[in-house]
Amino acid sequence: MKIRSMLETLLRSRKLYYALAIVTIAAVLPVFIRSEYLVGQVLTLMVVFALYASSWNLLAYSGQGSLGHAAFLGIGGFASALLATKIGLPPILGLFIGGLFSAAIGFLIGLACVRLKAWFLGMVTFGFAVIAVTTVSQFDNIFGGMIGFATPTIAPYGLSFYYATLAIVTMSIVTILIVMKSKWGLAFKAIRENEPEAKMTGINTGKYRLLAFVISTFFAGLAGGLFAESNQFIQISIFEPYYSFLPLIMSVIGGLGTIEGPMIGSIIIVSIDSFMPLSYPYLQPLNPFFPGVSNVGPSLRLVGLGFFLIIVVIFLPKGITSLLRKGYDYLREDPSASKKVKLDEET
């Protein structure tokens, strides 16, 4: 009964159809793009990071902004890769066990975090990522150190791996959507808006914050396994702060707290990352002005990313999704919708 009502809310939600549209486009795209690199690298990475960013976004949905999600990406990635290479488990099984392992550690970290405020929580999660990478780099014979090791994939690399990844990620993101639409999601939202008040209305805030942590870290671990497999390779650089901040940047640019935001953010950021290098040759004339680097491209890209994030936060606090929604309402010329937007602005 409960599941049925949940499914009904899901079917009524407009977002499900948006999500389905994105998935359909993602499934059809490889037919038009006949490039091994674009499908195997770029599209696959977009899909994997869509899941990773969505997992981060779910945690932020409960008001907990993690700054060390790379720890869970790395734990999931290493667990699944090690299970597949050392024990010989089928990669698909290793993937989910990796996710569970990440969720178990997420549970412990979540326990430490349930009473903390936003910035303390950010610091503890960031600190945990530092501890994780220090610990892992002590055991080079197991984890491969800076060199890393090759990982088997759930499906042959290329088109079939892309579809396998797409299937897993779609199921995961639909699960995240169900969670966000459920009573749990409502509790997460209440906690994010005002924790003392949420507690007053009888929500066990500690329990729900922990729940958000466990679900989020499970999917982050899953994304880690997929990320390692999409590279066919894993090394400890997966723990870098860059990967901690990436899902945050994607979610914020796309639209924080929405289901489609992290996906849009992932598409934008991975596109920039993948296609920016094409412009590097044109940036060569700038090189003499900047003595610190031999090629200005990569640094300029990151400077641009930083400015992009700041500009989106200041001028478009609800992300690019809000722009799309406004455009959609404008196209429909729905007077009630425009009134609603106005009301939102007033409050």
Add this chain to the structure above:
Amino acid sequence: MITTAGLTEALLWGIANGCIYILLATGLNLIFGVMKLVNFAHGQLLMVGAFIAYEITTIAGINPYLSIFPAMGAVALIGIALERFAFRRVRGTEKLNEIFISLGLIYVFQNLATLFWNENYNIQIPSPLRGLSYSLGEVLLGYDRMLAIAVVIVVLVGLVLLTKKTKIGLAMRATSQRSDTAMLMGININRVYMFTFAVGAALAGAAGALYGIVFSFNPAIGALPTIKAFAIIILGGLGSIPGAVAGGLLYGIAENATGYLTNGIWQDAVAFALLIIVLIIKPTGLFGEKGE
């Protein structure tokens, strides 16, 4: 080889390192106390301060300890720009927005610095006292580190005088207690916020110059000092300057002692473990106040 003398030296060095972090943490703390804003890009301001001091020392050929002043001034100007054009625009919106802005600033500062100074090449501000030390039995006390402690004490005394004895300091304290009421009393909140951010940034600039004298640095160092400053604030409690001093000394000693006992491998990790344990036991920090 662990010896008493070695351990003593590690502890004393820890105090010196702790002092530099205290300066950074106090700036962060001041900004938080008055503006209720957490600037995650504070370590990047330290890095910028270190590079400015380096350039001034090498180009103008002045004593590195004099370069602290221009570094403070320049970083204060950067701080004013940040407050005016970035943080003020998201004031009063969701708390996470400030964190996002400061993360964006981390990317901007770190990579702009990478464009001018090589990321893979560590530099250090040339000090005439480099390598010289006062020997106390087997324990060696570097002059640079001792001078750094002295500078930190002077700056902190100056800061306390500024907040307790001047009119703008009074305005800052009033704003930190209740900004709305302060506004009603005729205090220009925007000016107070801008001044506070400038002072906080100047402290980061001073910390940067000292950091550059004591340690070698590159454009990528920013993140770790930020986190250490946070650790200190969490140990000492948000918004309390004496707490930050106690937290800083404790952290510096813990970090250096761990580094000495484990040959530097676990230096950063154990310090964080300590931090996480403190937060689990007491979520407001060791000397933290109730509330925020």
